[in-house]
Amino acid sequence: MKKTKTYLHNPGYLKIDLMLCGIRLNENAVKSLGIDLSTGYTGITGGLDIILPYKTWVNAPFLEDFAKNSPYELIQKDGKAFIKREGESVKVKIIPKPDFYKLKTTTGIPLSKIGNMHGSYVAITPDTRCEFFNMNIECRYCAGNFNSKGGVVYSVEEVLETVEAAYKEGKAEIVYLSIGFSETPDGGIEFLKPYIKAIKKHFNTIVAVEALPPKENKFIDETYAVGADSVLYNMEIFDEKLFKEICPGRDELIGRNRYINALKYAAKVFPNGTVASNLIVGLEPAESTMRGIDFLTDLGVVPILPIYRPVSSVKLLSYKIPSLDEIAPVYKHLYHAVKKNRINMNWVRDISVITTPIEAMFFTGDMSRFKTMMHKFYKSKLGLKTVWGLSTLRRKLRVREVGEG
Numbered sequence: 001m002k003k004t005k006t007y008l009h010n011p012g013y014l015k016i017d018l019m020l021c022g023i024r025l026n027e028n029a030v031k032s033l034g035i036d037l038s039t040g041y042t043g044i045t046g047g048l049d050i051i052l053p054y055k056t057w058v059n060a061p062f063l064e065d066f067a068k069n070s071p072y073e074l075i076q077k078d079g080k081a082f083i084k085r086e087g088e089s090v091k092v093k094i095i096p097k098p099d100f101y102k103l104k105t106t107t108g109i110p111l112s113k114i115g116n117m118h119g120s121y122v123a124i125t126p127d128t129r130c131e132f133f134n135m136n137i138e139c140r141y142c143a144g145n146f147n148s149k150g151g152v153v154y155s156v157e158e159v160l161e162t163v164e165a166a167y168k169e170g171k172a173e174i175v176y177l178s179i180g181f182s183e184t185p186d187g188g189i190e191f192l193k194p195y196i197k198a199i200k201k202h203f204n205t206i207v208a209v210e211a212l213p214p215k216e217n218k219f220i221d222e223t224y225a226v227g228a229d230s231v232l233y234n235m236e237i238f239d240e241k242l243f244k245e246i247c248p249g250r251d252e253l254i255g256r257n258r259y260i261n262a263l264k265y266a267a268k269v270f271p272n273g274t275v276a277s278n279l280i281v282g283l284e285p286a287e288s289t290m291r292g293i294d295f296l297t298d299l300g301v302v303p304i305l306p307i308y309r310p311v312s313s314v315k316l317l318s319y320k321i322p323s324l325d326e327i328a329p330v331y332k333h334l335y336h337a338v339k340k341n342r343i344n345m346n347w348v349r350d351i352s353v354i355t356t357p358i359e360a361m362f363f364t365g366d367m368s369r370f371k372t373m374m375h376k377f378y379k380s381k382l383g384l385k386t387v388w389g390l391s392t393l394r395r396k397l398r399v400r401e402v403g404e405g
Contacts, residue, residue, distance in 0.1 A: 011056035012362025018060040022067025025074040032076040049095040057119040059352040100165035115162040120350035121174035122166045130180025178210035187214035200227035213262030234278035238292025267300035273344025282308035297337040335360035
């Protein structure tokens with residue numbers, strides 16, 4: 001019973017356990033909670049978005065087979081939603097799929113195919129092709145979200161229509177742009193440049209860019225200069241041997257050292273806390289992930305720790321999904337490492353599909369009033385406007401400095 005209480009009443013533990021186990025809900029709960037199954041609840045990140053206590057976002061699978069055996073059940077009582085386990089329950093809030101998912105662009109493309117909500121940010125991949133697939137050196141965990149043969153390129157106008165619809169609905173505090181691999185020295189930023197400029201011109205929003213490390217650092221300066229507020233160069237695996245095995249394309253055509261050097265340089269260009277890199281939990285030993293956390297935070301980089309869950313279309317089906325007890329120390333380590341290196345935790349926040357560094361405090365018991373107040377400040381509209389304004393001012397000063405240099 002003690003463990004049940006720990007999991008159910010601690011948002012950090014509960015979030016990860018829901019991502020690992022999923023959640024059960026019957027047809028009556030689906031109807032009473034107004035969950036529209038026609039608006040896309042399948043796929044890697046297609047679960048149910050739920051806000052747990054302390055405004056903690058989680059994306060919980062519920063349609064997949066493994067969720068049928070989950071110890072957690074979503075119930076409805078007096079018009080309110082609760083997560084129940086072994087006779088105990090905690091009140092939560094269900095977030096329906098956004099209304100803009102039902103809309104189409106003027107060219108007839110469903111906006112849900114272009115933009116996907118994951119908490120407070122909308123994720124967009126303007127070019128869904130990745131040349132790794134054509135060379136058979138794609139990352140072995142990739143489920144084919146990128147694919148050169150069947151990829152699609154969305155125009156700037158189509159992306160703007162999507163962002164506008166999300167923005168009007170209050171669903172685009174952060175726009176997350178990503179791109180697959182292409183053999184260009186800029187790492188994809190030249191392709192993304194018109195999208196970044198257009199979004200920053202028309203909307204008062206934060207733009208995060210996930211790209212491949214460019215061959216030259218000047219393109220990192222350019223990424224910041226054109227309007228990106230945050231940049232991600234995802235190593236995915238820290239262990240050198242496993243990096244070669246699991247990410248052959250990244251190893252052969254980019255190189256682990258280039259990832260490290262690009263992240264190190266970017267951390268000097270972008271504001272504190274806005275440079276990040278994924279380390280996938282479950283694809284290497286926990287000790288290796290923690291070494292990666294220490295290495296990245298020493299550079300001033302925020303480690304982001306998604307949990308690996310294999311799907312039928314990937315090549316790494318034999319990997320065992322880790323248990324919460326196995327990976328909880330990793331998230332505790334994350335919080336202490338980010339705090340030790342004085343990295344701003346407020347940029348990477350309110351994401352339903354990964355546990356953020358500020359949420360990792362739930363694994364430490366460090367819930368001081370000061371950090372809570374600062375978190376609330378940055379979550380407020382005033383705080384967001386302040387962050388956006390400071391970022392814009394800093395960019396102008398940085399671009400002037402580089403230009404004069």
